[in-house]
Amino acid sequence: MSLNKYMHPRNRYKSAKPSFLQLALKYPDFRAITTQDESGKVFLDFKNADALRALTRCLLKEDFDLTVELPMDRLVPTLPLRLNYIHWLEDIVGTDGKKWGIDIGTGASCIYPLLASKMNQWNFLATETDAENFYHAEKNVANNNLSHLVHVKSSADESILTSPLQSFMDTEVFDFCMCNPPFFADHMEAQGLVTTRSDDRPEAGSVSTASPQECIVAGGEVAFVRQMIEESSVLREKIRVYTSMLGKKSSLAQLKEELRHQKVAKFSSTEFCQGKTMRWGLAWTFDSSVTFPRSEFEGRKAKPPLLYVIPKGSSSVEYKVHELARHLRQILESIKVHCYQGKQAKSFTSITLTAAENTWCNQRRLRRQQKWKNSRSATESQQQDNKCREERKDESSQTDNDTHQIFNKDTSGRLPKDNKENSDMAMATEKEKPSLADESSESHITKMSQKRSLDDTSDTENGNAKRLCTEISERGNGFKDHSENSSSQRDKTKGNESSTLNGINSSEVKHYTVYAITKTPERSETDDFEAKLENGQKVSEDPNISKESKSVPNEDEAHLSGIMENVSEVVPSTSFEVPSQPKEYILKCVMRLKRSEDNINLELEWLDGKSRELMHQVFTFLKNKLAQI
Numbered sequence: 001m002s003l004n005k006y007m008h009p010r011n012r013y014k015s016a017k018p019s020f021l022q023l024a025l026k027y028p029d030f031r032a033i034t035t036q037d038e039s040g041k042v043f044l045d046f047k048n049a050d051a052l053r054a055l056t057r058c059l060l061k062e063d064f065d066l067t068v069e070l071p072m073d074r075l076v077p078t079l080p081l082r083l084n085y086i087h088w089l090e091d092i093v094g095t096d097g098k099k100w101g102i103d104i105g106t107g108a109s110c111i112y113p114l115l116a117s118k119m120n121q122w123n124f125l126a127t128e129t130d131a132e133n134f135y136h137a138e139k140n141v142a143n144n145n146l147s148h149l150v151h152v153k154s155s156a157d158e159s160i161l162t163s164p165l166q167s168f169m170d171t172e173v174f175d176f177c178m179c180n181p182p183f184f185a186d187h188m189e190a191q192g193l194v195t196t197r198s199d200d201r202p203e204a205g206s207v208s209t210a211s212p213q214e215c216i217v218a219g220g221e222v223a224f225v226r227q228m229i230e231e232s233s234v235l236r237e238k239i240r241v242y243t244s245m246l247g248k249k250s251s252l253a254q255l256k257e258e259l260r261h262q263k264v265a266k267f268s269s270t271e272f273c274q275g276k277t278m279r280w281g282l283a284w285t286f287d288s289s290v291t292f293p294r295s296e297f298e299g300r301k302a303k304p305p306l307l308y309v310i311p312k313g314s315s316s317v318e319y320k321v322h323e324l325a326r327h328l329r330q331i332l333e334s335i336k337v338h339c340y341q342g343k344q345a346k347s348f349t350s351i352t353l354t355a356a357e358n359t360w361c362n363q364r365r366l367r368r369q370q371k372w373k374n375s376r377s378a379t380e381s382q383q384q385d386n387k388c389r390e391e392r393k394d395e396s397s398q399t400d401n402d403t404h405q406i407f408n409k410d411t412s413g414r415l416p417k418d419n420k421e422n423s424d425m426a427m428a429t430e431k432e433k434p435s436l437a438d439e440s441s442e443s444h445i446t447k448m449s450q451k452r453s454l455d456d457t458s459d460t461e462n463g464n465a466k467r468l469c470t471e472i473s474e475r476g477n478g479f480k481d482h483s484e485n486s487s488s489q490r491d492k493t494k495g496n497e498s499s500t501l502n503g504i505n506s507s508e509v510k511h512y513t514v515y516a517i518t519k520t521p522e523r524s525e526t527d528d529f530e531a532k533l534e535n536g537q538k539v540s541e542d543p544n545i546s547k548e549s550k551s552v553p554n555e556d557e558a559h560l561s562g563i564m565e566n567v568s569e570v571v572p573s574t575s576f577e578v579p580s581q582p583k584e585y586i587l588k589c590v591m592r593l594k595r596s597e598d599n600i601n602l603e604l605e606w607l608d609g610k611s612r613e614l615m616h617q618v619f620t621f622l623k624n625k626l627a628q629i
């Protein structure tokens, strides 16, 4: 299939194929390497280097009025591809005013500077390491009277951009740099003995004319462009836009990773389509005012968003666009996916999702692990309870003895002041007039003693489930003191956790408290107070504080945990953070919720990231969550 329809719209060869017949009639050199059939049609053998050389020279002359020498053993540039690259650059830097560019590895033809200076009067610094190429490049520039615009510079291997720029004084800053790097890593790759070309792709239609020193570099194009990226992070805005062509699509992902790592302001890629070949363009900048054009080819592939009709019948979330959006947002933020609220209307909302890491896979496994941890700690606390109960039994028999002593001592029947509990006990004793050996009295006192027990199993078993809010950092004992200790504890936790977040500024991280929802007996304030004592915790004398320690979270806070599914279960609880928008991300997509007649649709549309597969995973994750509500 010809890719010509995806050529740059301004590429002159997109709609007007060169006429071999016209060229053969006009240029004897070209005529010499062509064949003609009986009908008069002219043919060219694209596997013949001489034929390619003759074609390029003719077209340069015919269409650009350039006279170019192309030495026998050097790369013959194909023009449609070179024009695609130049037009893409024009789209990025514009064609108005004077422009300065750098062509890294200009080759013997000096093709990019010759074409671009001829077309746009752009100024060029053209570098070249190969002596023969350097010689021919200088000659080609001079032969076309372009020396006032194009400066060819012999360059050393060790630095791609830094040293050529050091001694070049004609301009302070450059609008762009461009490069067609040596693409192969070794001779095996150059000879096609190892290839990334898939089996179902047709063989290349033309022969490679490049010499080894032109097309081979240690590490291949990825290593070469990676070095450019590293040097660019030092030179930064000395060059406004850095670009390179790439021969393999697989190189793009690796280099984009490097660009993320170097924290460039922006980067973009494009496809150069011509004939049966495709190449890729990568551009990056440290100047955030630069805008990159959208690739025509990518636009062709624009896929419709993923769509899911949210089922009705949920009891915990209202079937309303904004309620569902809020619910999904809370779930996503709980797994560290950044949510940016975009457009909103009555029946529509859009949120941009940015994820620095894959946190949506293995959620089931993580939940299982957490459940297992919880059940283990439940067993431990059960053992602890049993122990306490044993001790309390001893205590109550001790209390019993004490009560006996009260009866024995206080024969006047006066109650000890400021001791409600003793008062109750005494009143009970008064009312029931138990004998010192009365069993019912003993069991009553034991019951009261048990009522104070924090985790009385009979109370738990009565199924009187109630939410207990517990800040996770203090989860061990089940109660929290909202005094200063608590916030400093939170700050400590914040410090530890923030530093582990990938690419997220810790100072910008908002903290949320997750509440455990657990089955627990009803308790009085006194119970809480005493429970703290039993747990050896400092008890605040401010009654408001102890009240606050029991406050139930509102629905919002509970939702934030994303753990509303099993209210009556002991559920895993974790502390999570809502991160600021990560600069480095693996996925960026738009989530939309739209009302359509009676239904509400969830849409996910791809923006950018490592692969679309990640968006599909998030989509499935959200669908599962919606199915649970």
Ligand SMILES: C[S@@+](CC[C@H](N)C(=O)[O-])C[C@H]1O[C@@H](n2cnc3c(N)ncnc32)[C@H](O)[C@@H]1O
Pocket (backbone or CB within 6 Å): 075, 076, 077, 104, 105, 106, 107, 108, 109, 111, 112, 127, 128, 129, 130, 133, 155, 156, 157, 158, 159, 160, 179, 180, 181, 182, 183, 210, 213, 214, 215
């Ligand atoms: C694939 S060729 C491209 C030639 C030309 N730009 C074109 O597009 O036809 C790569 C060129 O880069 C040159 N080269 C390799 N390493 C270089 C470096 N570090 N600095 C400048 N040129 C280099 C090679 O000698 C070769 O001429």
